[in-house]
Amino acid sequence: MGNGILTLKKGEGRSLKAGGPWIYDNEVASIVGTFEDGDIVEVHDFDGYPLGRGFINRKSKLIVRMMTRNKDAQVDEAFIRMRVKNAWEYRKKVVDTGSCRVIFGEADFLPGIVVDKFSDVLVVQSLALGIDRFKGLIIEELKALMAEDGIRIRGVYERSDAKVREQEGMERTKGFIGDPFDTKVEIEENGVHYMVDVKEGQKTGFFLDQKYNRKAIWKLCSGARVLDCFTHTGSFALNAGLAGAAHVTGVDASELGVAQARENAALNHLEDRVDFVCADVFELLPELERKGEKFDVVILDPPAFTKSRNSIKNAVKGYREINLRAMKLIKDGGYLATCSCSHFMDYELFTQTIGQAARNVHKRLRQVEYRTQAPDHPILWAAEDSYYLKFYIFQVCDEK
Incomplete structure (x- = not known):
């Protein structure tokens, strides 16, 4: 050691x-x-x-x-097992553990490692040299703890293919840990079924952090015409459909994402009310505006527009542009759900940017609620990176 x-x-x-x-x-x-x-x-x-x-x-x-912080603590196998046990016990208290993030790096005092549980499959992403040595032990301990709770894990897949590994002097890697298995996994969240591709999907395969934010839009979507931008594999769109929306259009620039979204719509028998378009959101929104389209609810769930402090200025422009365009497409008194998943775009800056967008298009915003990431992605105070997701719901009113 x-x-x-x-x-x-x-x-x-x-x-x-x-x-x-x-x-x-x-x-x-x-x-x-x-x-x-x-x-x-x-x-x-x-x-x-x-x-x-x-x-x-x-x-x-x-x-x-x-x-x-204990100078006398031995960081050995027993210490790591204790940290893993604490992480699992916490999840059992705060979230539906059917599918959830089981370990969230620094916020679980296990820096540099993330483990997601998708039904009966674990996906691990190890991004730091020190913790990588304990990867096998962490997985073994999680499987044992889950077995005690009657959960049998049928497979583990590694998605340590992020670029940040290179900054640690480590090679990117992905593949099975243990026996191979079918990497398409069906999960259920908020009553919605999804096929998650843990091998080819983004990051670990599916974004679990929006679980309860997706549920928060249900009450707004009943009978509504909904536009879901940056839909990825259809998560917000399908929640809107299941909540009783009259019609939902999901948009994403990824052909693979849209294909998976359509598959997920079929899985939930929502093909008649939820459809998907492969398009660039920045190009599509002005086009819809020119056609005079109007929606009761618009959802914006973009990827992080900035991953460093250097590109914040451009990110602000991007967030302002999509929020401004979205507000113009919302019927008077309709609703906007908008978020940012970049921790560099902090709460104050994101809030200010949305306010600028509203002023630019002469809209008045009534805040319905403000939310962050689901509690299986805990925010550790003093660890800035752990607080990254900002999620607002607004009623958008014309200036009268």
């Missing part, structure tokens, strides 16, 4: 001392001892005061991911 000590520069480590989970390479004064990248090291303040222990990786700008 190594025997190293990392000491911070004087005045550094402010985020860490406020409860943050990371140390950056430019905060470090010295590293001594014998260890390899991926080992646990002790972290000391500039004056030698112990701050805890974490995984080190000198290849990464994010040089230490903290595992514990």
Whole structure:
């Protein structure tokens, strides 16, 4: 496990001392001892005061991911099993565990690893060197804990194919962990059935974080004409259909996404009321406006328009544009559900951007509710990255 000590520069480590989970390479004064990248090291303040222990990786700008604030804690198998057990016990209390995120990295004090459960399949995404060594143990412990609750996991698939692995000096990888199995998995959420492709779908195959936000639109959609933009595999559109919408149009730029969405509509016997179009939302919305189309409900669930601080300006433009266009398509007194999944587009900036869009098109917004991600994606205060999803529902009224 190594025997190293990392000491911070004087005045550094402010985020860490406020409860943050990371140390950056430019905060470090010295590293001594014998260890390899991926080992646990002790972290000391500039004056030698112990701050805890974490995984080190000198290849990464994010040089230490903290595992514990207890300087005497041994980060061994028993410690990892305890963290995994805590994560599973928490899910059983706060969400429907039929399909859910079981481990959410730093927010579960297991930095760099995500595990999603889709019915009887687990999908793991390991993005940090230190935790990667414990990947097998984490999966084994989860399977054992679920078996105690009568849940048999039939297969595990790895989706560690994200680019950030390269920043850790690791190769991207994907494939079966253990025996091969059918990677198309049927799940049920809010009474809606989906086929999830854990091998080829985006990220781990399906976005579980919007589970209860999708349920929140039900009451607005009964008898309504609905437009669902960036529908991916049809999740909001199908919730609207099942909630009794008169007609739903889902739009996505991905042919694969649209094909899966149509398959999901058939699975729920909604083909007569829910249809899908493969198109660029930025091009389609002005076209619908020119045709004089109007909707009772418009849903905007775009991908993250920014994944770094450098591109925030362009992201703001993108969010303003789609919200502005959507508001113009909503009947007076209709509803807008709009969200951002980029943590760089924080609550204040997102709120301000929607307000600008409304002023630009002379609409008045009445806030129905504000929501974030489902509680199986817990927000750890002091870990900024863990709070990323902002979700608003507004009534959109013409200025009179």
